[in-house]
Every structure is written in C-alpha cells, then in structure tokens.
Amino acid sequence: MKSAELTEGESGGPVLPTGRGALSDRVLRALRGRPGRENCGPSGGAVHEADPYGEDLHLALYLCYELHYRGFQGVDPAWEWDPALLGLRAGLERRFLDALRTDTEDRPHGADRAFDGILVEPVHGTGLSHFLQDEGRLWQLREYAAQRSLYHLKEADPHAWVIPRLQGRAKAAMVAVEFDEYGGGRADRMHSRLFADLMTDLGLDTTYGRYVDAATAETLASINLMSMFGLHRALRGALVGHFAAVEVTSSPASRRLARAMRRADAGEAAVHFYTEHVEADAVHEQVVRREVVGGLLEDEPWLEADVAFGVAATDLLDTRVGERTLAAWRADRSSLRTPL
Incomplete structure (x- = not known):
C-alpha cells in the first residue's frame, strides 16, 4: 500500500481560510499583521452576542487553536502567545463552554x-x-x-x-x-x-x-x-x-x-x-x-x-x-x- 504524503504550504502551514463574520474577520486581519501591533480584541458585547455554536465564533476559535499546531502560511509564529489574541480566545471559549454546560446540565454527572x-x-x-x-x-x-x-x-x-x-x-x-x-x-x-x-x-x-x-x-x-x-x-x-x-x-x-x-x-x-x-x-x-x-x-x-x-x-x-x-x-x- 503506497503512503500519501502530507502536503503543506511552503512556509510549513496551510493557507488562511475565508472569514465568516465579524469575529473571524477580526482574527484574520490581525494574523496578517504583526503581533503586538493589532487590536484583535472585539468588544465583549461582540463575543457575548455571538452564536456559541455558530460559523463565525468557531472559525475564529479554530484560527486561534491552529496557532498551537502548525500555524498558517505567512503568519508570524509569535501570534501563538500574543496577549491580545489570547484575551479574545478566552472570551470565545467562555461563550462556547457556557453553552455546553447549559445544554448538558440534564445529563448524568457520574x-x-x-x-x-x-x-x-x-x-x-x-x-x-x-x-x-x-x-x-x-x-x-x-x-x-x-x-x-x-x-x-x-x-x-x-x-x-x-x-x-x-x-x-x-x-x-x-x-x-x-x-x-x-x-x-x-x-x-x-x-x-x-x-x-x-x-x-x-x-x-x-x-x-x-x-x-x-x-x-x-x-x-x-x-x-x-x-x-x-x-x-x-x-x-x-x-x-x-x-x-x-x-x-x-x-x-x-x-x-x-x-x-x-x-x-x-x-x-x-x-x-x-x-x-x-x-x-x-x-x-x-x-x-x-x-x-x-x-x-x-x-x-x-x-x-x-x-x-x-x-x-x-x-x-x-x-x-x-x-x-x-x-x-x-x-x-x-x-x-x-x-x-
């Protein structure tokens, strides 16, 4: 059986995807710039109002997480630990996690x-x-x-x-x-x-x-x-x-x-x-x-x-x-x- 090669972009990661809304667009704009110089943190209201299972929030969260795996072509690896981006990620996670806890509260706890x-x-x-x-x-x-x-x-x-x-x-x-x-x-x-x-x-x-x-x-x-x-x-x-x-x-x-x-x-x-x-x-x-x-x-x-x-x-x-x-x-x- 012949093994397929896992192919990647020349810079060692996939290309950035297309945004799906205000949150993911904001993350994408930040990642195309330099860490520490972009305000990548939308207002708390933007995150709080987002659909916790929606396209926009989950693409934004996926982008943040992939920085801990293989990153993206043309994206500075320093974004992985950028404080502003981590702050945004924390807000996205809270929104997602709160919804999960609410929607599973009737499940067994043992x-x-x-x-x-x-x-x-x-x-x-x-x-x-x-x-x-x-x-x-x-x-x-x-x-x-x-x-x-x-x-x-x-x-x-x-x-x-x-x-x-x-x-x-x-x-x-x-x-x-x-x-x-x-x-x-x-x-x-x-x-x-x-x-x-x-x-x-x-x-x-x-x-x-x-x-x-x-x-x-x-x-x-x-x-x-x-x-x-x-x-x-x-x-x-x-x-x-x-x-x-x-x-x-x-x-x-x-x-x-x-x-x-x-x-x-x-x-x-x-x-x-x-x-x-x-x-x-x-x-x-x-x-x-x-x-x-x-x-x-x-x-x-x-x-x-x-x-x-x-x-x-x-x-x-x-x-x-x-x-x-x-x-x-x-x-x-x-x-x-x-x-x-």
Whole structure:
C-alpha cells in the first residue's frame, strides 16, 4: 500500500481560510499583521452576542487553536502567545463552554452513568455511520472524509496535551494508547498517515487544513472541543471524558464505515483505515476506561463530574454534526459549505 504524503504550504502551514463574520474577520486581519501591533480584541458585547455554536465564533476559535499546531502560511509564529489574541480566545471559549454546560446540565454527572449512555448501541441506529454503511454513495463518503480530515490529519495531537497533566496509572495508560495512535514509532503506520492514504483513494487533497472553508460550524465545533479541553489544565477531566467517549464509540462505527468504503469500492487504503480502528479502538476502549479514567479518578476523584461533562459534550456535538449532515444528504444536496 503506497503512503500519501502530507502536503503543506511552503512556509510549513496551510493557507488562511475565508472569514465568516465579524469575529473571524477580526482574527484574520490581525494574523496578517504583526503581533503586538493589532487590536484583535472585539468588544465583549461582540463575543457575548455571538452564536456559541455558530460559523463565525468557531472559525475564529479554530484560527486561534491552529496557532498551537502548525500555524498558517505567512503568519508570524509569535501570534501563538500574543496577549491580545489570547484575551479574545478566552472570551470565545467562555461563550462556547457556557453553552455546553447549559445544554448538558440534564445529563448524568457520574462517570459510570455517562458511559452507560453510549456503551449500548440502539438496535436500529440512525447516525452517520449507519447511513453510510446502508445507503452512502461515494460522493457522500468523500464529503465525510473531507470534513473529518481537519481532525484525522492531526489525529491524537489534541489529546496529547493532557499527558503532562496526568500522573501514575492514568499517564502511563494514556501514553500507551497515544503510542498506538502514532503508529507505534513507525511513520507509515501513524493514524494521520493512514487517513491521508484514505483521502488519496477518495481523490481528495491531503494538504493539512485544505477543507476548512468547506467545513460546517458543527464540524469546527467538534474539533475545537478537543483543543479547548486539551489546552486547559482545568479541563483535563473533560478531555479524558472526551477521549474515552471517542474510544468507546469508535470500534463499532469504524466497522460500519469499513463496510461503507468496501461497498462503494473506495479503495484498499480507505477500507484499511477503518478496519485498523475496529481492532485498535476495541482494545483502547478498555484501557482508557479502566486505566486512564480509572487512574485519574483514583488520584483526583473530584474530577468525576468533569469526566461526565466531557462525555456529554462530545455526544451533544457529534449529534449536531450528524443531524446537519444527514439533513443535507437526505435532501440529496451537499453537506459542505462549499461542495467538492
């Protein structure tokens, strides 16, 4: 199987996307200038009035977070720690986080009960992976992969932020799982590389960040969630809950997506990415729940509500992604902001 190359711009990062409103336009104008010389902080009212799940807020937040990953072409790396931009980011995060807490307040606050809600799948599932397995066409698989590429081309990176914030059992187990995500030390087996191979089979551009302009607010919010949790020590419990929720649901969903890729004759690499996750994530689920979550709560039992919040927030945002995408596909139209 030939490995695709992860391509980037000449300066080591993707190009800046197009703005979607006052907040993201303000961040983009700042990033095109010099750090410390731009007033990139809109009034508190502008952030407070923004839709906490909307296009503008989540592109602005995505831009801020990407400075901690690969940055952007032509953008000074010093923006990563610019005080004014960090102040704006904090306001965006508060708006998003407050909405998540409000919209999940009726969910279980105990970790075991939170996991109970996602451990057993319904007999007749209606989510994205079920649709793609049973009805998905090649163009829909391509759209799904294009949006997912904003995470999968950096797979495991957002979760790695939590490692120095853990200790003992939780840290050792988290490192073990991440080691698998990074290919067990082999670049050609890194999950991000395997996803690039999948994209090549589907005829998609493997450039990191290439499909930001096509991604919906719901997709950006789900990706921003893990960056927000990962970049804040105070949210380490939520990040562990998020990671556990991903691992718990990944194996059965990956089995369905492998079937979808095979049925659509998408290619060997496209099928392989998901068959790899069926086996790996079935093991990871047990390690994460017993050792990462169990170890964390043994050391810091007061974080149990945060773990449950991470599970609930993940489920909430994944549901929003699925509902928007399926509504478009069932109307036989593109789920992307800009069709492929």
